[in-house]
Amino acid sequence: MSTTATPAMKVPDVKTAAELARQPEEYRVAVEKIVVSHAVNELYGAQVFDEPAIKLAPTPYAKWLTCRVAMEEYHHHVRFKALADEIGIRAQRMDPQHKRPLSIFGFELRTWPEFCVIKAIADYAEILQVEDLLHCSFHPLRNLARVTMPEEKFHAKFGKDFCLELIKQGKAPEVQDAIDRYFPITPGFFGANHSKNNEIYRNWGLKQRTNEEMRQDFLMRVTELVEKDFGLRLPVLN
Ligand SMILES: [Fe+2]
Numbered sequence: 001m002s003t004t005a006t007p008a009m010k011v012p013d014v015k016t017a018a019e020l021a022r023q024p025e026e027y028r029v030a031v032e033k034i035v036v037s038h039a040v041n042e043l044y045g046a047q048v049f050d051e052p053a054i055k056l057a058p059t060p061y062a063k064w065l066t067c068r069v070a071m072e073e074y075h076h077h078v079r080f081k082a083l084a085d086e087i088g089i090r091a092q093r094m095d096p097q098h099k100r101p102l103s104i105f106g107f108e109l110r111t112w113p114e115f116c117v118i119k120a121i122a123d124y125a126e127i128l129q130v131e132d133l134l135h136c137s138f139h140p141l142r143n144l145a146r147v148t149m150p151e152e153k154f155h156a157k158f159g160k161d162f163c164l165e166l167i168k169q170g171k172a173p174e175v176q177d178a179i180d181r182y183f184p185i186t187p188g189f190f191g192a193n194h195s196k197n198n199e200i201y202r203n204w205g206l207k208q209r210t211n212e213e214m215r216q217d218f219l220m221r222v223t224e225l226v227e228k229d230f231g232l233r234l235p236v237l238n
Pocket residue numbers: 042072073076126152
């Protein structure tokens with residue numbers, strides 16, 4: 001029978017995979033869900049956005065940096081997959097063909113400005129997710145978040161810098177068009193309001209914030225990026 005954590009109970013400090021095996025079922029299942037979700041989404045994002053973008057990048061310099069982004073995103077998958085293997089998760093659970101990736105990756109990438117917008121916005125969303133794991137009660141996840149964070153920050157900055165360059169080159173309409181089409185699918189990335197999974201993650205000290213809090217933070221920061229830094233408009237969400 002699983003033990004349900006309540007906010008009043010002491011959250012564990014779990015330092016290794018071996019210690020994880022001794023935790024209550026609810027804790028182990030919650031850790032597995034987080035690890036699987038990161039492993040699948042890092043892989044799928046690398047396959048549908050980062051690797052194809054190398055071809056779309058307009059200059060050797062942009063191609064070089066895009067290669068770096070693609071390499072790092074594949075590496076994020078490799079790291080989460082290695083942790084998954086260590087804690088005994090079946091490989092099939094991390095295969096994007098079996099586990100459906102998030103809708104944020106459902107966008108069909110066709111142009112370089114679209115890729116720059118995706119990196120500026122979606123990787124910012126990813127930063128918030130990784131940030132939430134920095135104090136995770138399962139230390140191997142906390143450690144993964146700490147090594148991944150500087151790279152996610154580089155990806156978001158890559159997107160912002162190339163968007164600014166496009167705007168300077170007179171391509172603001174293309175950046176605006178990509179924002180108009182991509183931004184509306186991003187708030188769903190943070191999951192449902194009042195999510196039961198999120199409540200379990202917080203009760204066990206695996207995550208810190210509610211989905212609503214993260215989404216609000218994201219919307220505030222993206223509004224600032226698009227309106228203040230880019231001088232463009234954020235489409236109104238329905
Ligand atoms: Fe990543």
